[in-house]
Amino acid sequence: MGGYGDVQLLNDDGSRLDGRKLDEIRPVTIEAGILPAAEGSAMVTHGLNVAVAAVYGPMEAHPRKIQRQDRAVIDVRYNMAPFSTSDRIRPGFNRRSREISKVTAEALESVVLVERYPRSKIRVEIEILAAEAGTRCVGITAASVALADAGIPMRDMIVGVASGKIEDTVVLDLDKAEDNYGQADLPVGILPNTGEIAFLQMDGDLSLEEYNLAMEYNFKAAKEIHEIMVDALRRRYDGGEA
Amino acid sequence: MGRRLGGFGEKRMSQGQTGAEQRLVTPGMVIGPSAGKRAGSGIVTAEESMIATQLGWLREQNNTVSIDPINAAYMPRSGDLVVATVAEVRNNLWFMNINGAFQGLLPMSLAPWKVEFGAARQHMDVGNVVLARVQEVDECHNVVLTMKGVGLRRLNQGTVESIPVQHIDRVRGDNNALLQRMREACDCRIMVGENGRVWIDGDADGIAWARMALQMVAEYGHSKAFETILSEMEQTTKGDA
Numbered sequence: 401m402g403g404y405g406d407v408q409l410l411n412d413d414g415s416r417l418d419g420r421k422l423d424e425i426r427p428v429t430i431e432a433g434i435l436p437a438a439e440g441s442a443m444v445t446h447g448l449n450v451a452v453a454a455v456y457g458p459m460e461a462h463p464r465k466i467q468r469q470d471r472a473v474i475d476v477r478y479n480m481a482p483f484s485t486s487d488r489i490r491p492g493f494n495r496r497s498r499e500i501s502k503v504t505a506e507a508l509e510s511v512v513l514v515e516r517y518p519r520s521k522i523r524v525e526i527e528i529l530a531a532e533a534g535t536r537c538v539g540i541t542a543a544s545v546a547l548a549d550a551g552i553p554m555r556d557m558i559v560g561v562a563s564g565k566i567e568d569t570v571v572l573d574l575d576k577a578e579d580n581y582g583q584a585d586l587p588v589g590i591l592p593n594t595g596e597i598a599f600l601q602m603d604g605d606l607s608l609e610e611y612n613l614a615m616e617y618n619f620k621a622a623k624e625i626h627e628i629m630v631d632a633l634r635r636r637y638d639g640g641e642a
Numbered sequence: 643m644g645r646r647l648g649g650f651g652e653k654r655m656s657q658g659q660t661g662a663e664q665r666l667v668t669p670g671m672v673i674g675p676s677a678g679k680r681a682g683s684g685i686v687t688a689e690e691s692m693i694a695t696q697l698g699w700l701r702e703q704n705n706t707v708s709i710d711p712i713n714a715a716y717m718p719r720s721g722d723l724v725v726a727t728v729a730e731v732r733n734n735l736w737f738m739n740i741n742g743a744f745q746g747l748l749p750m751s752l753a754p755w756k757v758e759f760g761a762a763r764q765h766m767d768v769g770n771v772v773l774a775r776v777q778e779v780d781e782c783h784n785v786v787l788t789m790k791g792v793g794l795r796r797l798n799q800g801t802v803e804s805i806p807v808q809h810i811d812r813v814r815g816d817n818n819a820l821l822q823r824m825r826e827a828c829d830c831r832i833m834v835g836e837n838g839r840v841w842i843d844g845d846a847d848g849i850a851w852a853r854m855a856l857q858m859v860a861e862y863g864h865s866k867a868f869e870t871i872l873s874e875m876e877q878t879t880k881g882d883a
Contacts, residue, residue, distance in 0.1 A: 551713030556670030
């Protein structure tokens with residue numbers, strides 16, 4: 401038994417409490433182009449997580465001191481709605497939202513062809529309406545679909561996925577209890593077509609074997625979620641299935 | 643390899659109505675080997691493969707593979723006619739919002755009036771709308787506008803509507819045929835800027851009719867030809883708008 405106290409996270413037969421297999425993701429649905437005022441937008445539900453992302457721009461970067469002469473800057477604002485968790489969250493920026501905004505912006509800058517729009521700014525707003533676990537991954541997936549919807553040129557779309565360790569067992573896509581009482585969490589931003597990693601964070605300890613297995617799970621999940629992302633864009637503009 | 647088939651207006655019909663070779667691509671999608679083909683707009687080559695960088699319809703023409711984007715930002719080019727809004731006023735110039743990634747700069751020397759230094763605001767203030775032409779775009783994307791030219795002026799009346807930049811050619815039609823048809827249908831003066839802003843002037847019913855038609859372009863332009871939208875709109879009387 402690992403983690404905190406005696407919280408049981410796996411059934412006696414080795415399956416997870418919500419019935420998922422070790423390498424199974426929660427149900428994911430994605431809808432593109434949901435906000436008429438934004439250049440591009442998307443809503444992602446991933447398990448009980450609900451994230452909405454909106455993209456505005458490229459636009460003139462203000463204040464001018466943030467302008468880069470050779471490329472665009474990506475201004476990401478990640479925010480959790482006060483009602484997104486059972487405990488009310490105080491509205492406004494906090495340390496966590498600043499950190500997630502920063503890593504998301506850096507991940508997106510690695511795929512967006514920012515050199516096409518020097519001195520400009522692309523604003524990405526990510527609002528978490530309901531949080532279960534893995535909101536930064538859901539947010540980055542939503543932002544990626546919204547950027548594609550806005551017609552922003554990108555090398556690839558980023559898929560946010562996470563795996564972790566509970567009761568000394570590596571599992572994919574941690575839910576709330578697994579995230580809170582598990583031993584490790586490994587959120588990753590993956591470029592599904594090239595297999596590159598745009599961001600990687602780790603909370604807790606994993607051995608090399610566990611890390612490799614967790615990444616194998618992550619890449620498998622990234623392919624699945626990427627298909628759902630593409631399908632969402634096709635449904636929006638092509639009227640058909642992928 | 644996807645190939646755009648059919649005539650104007652047919653190309654973006656959805657659900658395979660104009661042939662199975664229509665292909666919607668998403669960023670990062672591998673389109674095929676790059677050997678023997680040239681990468682056009684919206685395509686990059688990597689490791690001998692062509693990769694899409696934008697969401698849009700794949701097109702192959704003259705051995706060049708490119709993407710007709712579904713959404714795209716306005717990229718100003720020299721000579722473009724734009725409907726611009728004054729965003730900032732300085733002593734000797736105006737910064738204009740041209741609906742793009744970069745603001746345009748209108749120096750007082752390129753304004754149609756004789757402007758004294760410090761008196762720019764007396765001629766145009768923030769929020770005013772003008773018809774201008776892009777004089778120059780340098781390598782740093784500095785955009786200089788001019789209002790010296792036939793027809794370039796401040797737009798004191800009418801209204802401005804926005805349409806997606808990629809639908810401008812479709813709204814105009816061949817030799818502005820569709821635009822002229824729209825002008826006659828609503829009895830309004832209509833100017834379509836290359837930056838996706840459309841100036842409409844006429845009576846209230848006509849303006850409402852034209853705005854509704856343009857809003858339908860923004861909403862359904864990716865799946866419906868503008869001619870079809872116009873025909874549907876013409877069924878409705880101006881007063882219904």
